[in-house]
Structure formats: C-alpha cells, structure tokens
Amino acid sequence: xxxxxxxxxxxxxxxxxxxxxxxxxxxxxxxxxxxxxxxxxxxxxxxxxxxxxxxxxxxxxxxxxxxxxxxxxxxxxxxxxxxxxxxxxxxxxxxxxxxxxxxxxxxxx
Numbered sequence: 168x169x170x171x172x173x174x175x176x177x178x179x180x181x182x183x184x185x186x187x188x189x190x191x192x193x194x195x196x197x198x199x200x201x202x203x204x205x206x207x208x209x210x211x212x213x214x215x216x217x218x219x220x221x222x223x224x225x226x227x228x229x230x231x232x233x234x235x236x237x238x239x240x241x242x243x244x245x246x247x248x249x250x251x252x253x254x255x256x257x258x259x260x261x262x263x264x265x266x267x268x269x270x271x272x273x274x275x276x
Contacts, residue, residue, distance in 0.1 A: 191216040
C-alpha cells in the first residue's frame with residue numbers, strides 16, 4: 168500500500184498546531200525563549216493557547232483527516248497535562264502570604 172503525500176493544507180495545519188504547542192511550552196517555562204535564551208513563564212498565555220487549540224478542534228470537527236485529528240487531540244492533551252503540572256508547581260513554589268494574627272507585635276499599635 169502506498170503512503171499518501173499530505174496535502175498543502177494538512178502540512179500548514181500541522182505547522183500551525185506545532186507553533187501553538189511550541190509557544191505554549193515556552194510560556195510554561197519548558198523551553199527557553201529563542202530570542203533571549205531565558206526561561207520565561209506566563210501561564211495566562213498558556214491558557215489562551217490551549218483555549219485557541221480547543222476552539223480549532225471544535226471549528227474543524229468533521230473536516231479533519233484521522234492523522235490531523237489524532238495530532239490535534241494529542242497536542243491538546245499534552246499541553247493540558249503540562250499546564251496542570253505547572254499550575255501545581257506554582258502553588259508549591261509560591262507559599263501563601265503570611266497571615267498575621269491579632270495582637271502580634273507587627274499589628275499591635
């Protein structure tokens with residue numbers, strides 16, 4: 168059985184998904200910013216990237232071939248799992264602010 172060459176639109180769609188995936192991984196701090204070489208984190212931007220990919224999945228439903236659909240679902244699942252991991256890591260790394268009890272020297276006047 169011969170392998171079919173992907174269409175131009177399949178290639179472009181795949182590249183679009185990989186661009187969103189790479190940007191989200193960079194924004195999670197999993198990849199360095201290629202311009203600065205620094206690790207940067209912006210979890211709100213990651214959330215937007217994930218929501219955008221999910222929107223693409225909804226808008227493209229019924230119009231994707233099997234490979235495109237599997238890739239899209241795989242990328243979305245991978246990003247969601249990594250996002251949850253980063254959110255949990257942020258909560259551990261950022262302890263809640265110290266709550267002062269009434270009557271302690273800091274609050275007593």
